[in-house]
Amino acid sequence: MKDIILENQSLGKQSIKFANPPAIISRSSVVGELEGNGPLSSYFDVIESDPTFGKDNWEEGESEMIRQAAQLAISKSGLQKEDIKYIFGGDLLGQLIGTTFGLKDLNIPVFGLYGACSTCGEALSLASMCVAAGYARHTLAITSSHYGSAEKQFRFPLEYGNQRPLSATWTVTGSGAFVLSSTSKEQPMLNYPRIVGITTGKIVDYGVKDSMNMGACMAPAAADVIYQALEDFNLKPDYFDKIVTGDLGKIGSSILIKLLKDNNINIEEKHFDCGVEIYDNSLQDTHSGGSGCGCSAVTLASYLLHLMDENELKKILFVPTGALLSTVSFNEGQTIPGTAHALLIEKE
């Protein structure tokens, strides 16, 4: 036991530092047409113009998108699917039907996860914990969201033509998948991006009730986990090339920066929000920006890890953010708590 504790460190209140950081040996991003017309277009692996991905409805389309992302990440890794011991995955739909029907034919053990739009952080955290403990040589982390299936579930079916306030975000149609592999002192795999540590978020509730302003619901959770990650790892924001949040959008981002400034932490120069960057709001009319489990997943899998490949980024704090609500909790008058999970992703 003591060998393990000496190797993988339980750090501070909420963090773990891996002695042998799992390497992201491959990844994939499969997105819809709107994302494919956005500023990150050239970095995505697959852009599909059919919103149902050749299937009969949005939900089956989302499953097909997940299936393609999983298979592509595995094939790009050079592994066979039999080499992947566990999948850690989830989506936004009730009872995770996107993930279930997308992954069922792969015949790989699955841990189903739900952390709203923070699920990419949760999946990468658990997949790396599993690999770094020696439980598996290879795992797959995967998440997705789909504009059509999410609007139908959380708001109105698209045919209804509901108007949306400017504070609302646009659910990204996209699935991002990552193959994580074990490293060792002998084979540290320094030429890959590696997950050197994680900070797992609490459920943070500031009492916000506006489901059309999810950025405001999630910003306190993002501030909380970023503060704790810096504390647990004893780092300053300057350590990172970028501090990346999932889908706070414009409004949530400004709240996050203010909340951290109030605690004497200035991340303004380092901050990057996937929701702000994935669309060009002046051309694409996506209001406060992108959201959904797929937003941070495909932005990491495409643009951000590309910058790491090119050595333009070496160290990022990756913080997917989630708003914890359902139509039932919302209609019963509950607040909308947020959560967020942080990962330290580094390349030597």
Added chain:
Amino acid sequence: MKDIILENQSLGKQSIKFANPPAIISRSSVVGELEGNGPLSSYFDVIESDPTFGKDNWEEGESEMIRQAAQLAISKSGLQKEDIKYIFGGDLLGQLIGTTFGLKDLNIPVFGLYGACSTCGEALSLASMCVAAGYARHTLAITSSHYGSAEKQFRFPLEYGNQRPLSATWTVTGSGAFVLSSTSKEQPMLNYPRIVGITTGKIVDYGVKDSMNMGACMAPAAADVIYQALEDFNLKPDYFDKIVTGDLGKIGSSILIKLLKDNNINIEEKHFDCGVEIYDNSLQDTHSGGSGCGCSAVTLASYLLHLMDENELKKILFVPTGALLSTVSFNEGQTIPGTAHALLIEKE
């Protein structure tokens, strides 16, 4: 790295054997009135006659039940909530609102999980993986289900008075929580039940589409993971005092036994299904038996671990089972795949 691999073994295709098995140092069970009138009555910690647990509706009642179960398990362990590094939890409701609102005030990092009624197995698996790797000294695993909130979500609100076929199961109102703590060679904590290994299930789809016969949907997944656990750990059914499934009910149990017999494995003498045992069908009119994440959780937390306390059981294979569907997937004509996760729980 090699120290870790030597210690915690990645076993076979789907399993992990822990070098220092996490101990279940405390547990709690909070149930509703029907469960409290059933045959396991005297083993539950709290029996609540108000279906909304003093709150305004079923969903808030479920959250209150979860809150009580979490707090009780922590207080029975003698720890403070600050000692629990992570919670692994989930429920049946869309977007896990039961868990979110039940746990948010505890201020402990949460990994949200969804494995339908198998979630208790998923939560105990991940919580023990976390502890056995040295990532945390103490974790909490918790799951729940609630008859009122589940019927409203999956079928009809109770006021509608829908009739149910005899193959249907009855969602258990109950939440079970478990505090898992690290052990070592010096302090093996042999007087506690310990999780010595796990086998994680795949998504298994035999093409069944009858949502009123969930036992039949889940039995193939249970057979698959039991077969694999015996294979990976190189054991025969005789090794165990009981092989416990979650909520197959009468019909699912008979299918499970037949499927394993077809593969030359006879578990008939050892088999115990929580769904069959939690109600007295001759008096309680619960048709095929109990179901829901809470069913296996409270049966383990109360009756089964009591038998381990009394040394009447020493070795069990605990296999919560789940049916992976939503009303959306069902209404779109999808099948109902199953999954199941196995844990080897032993006391010296």
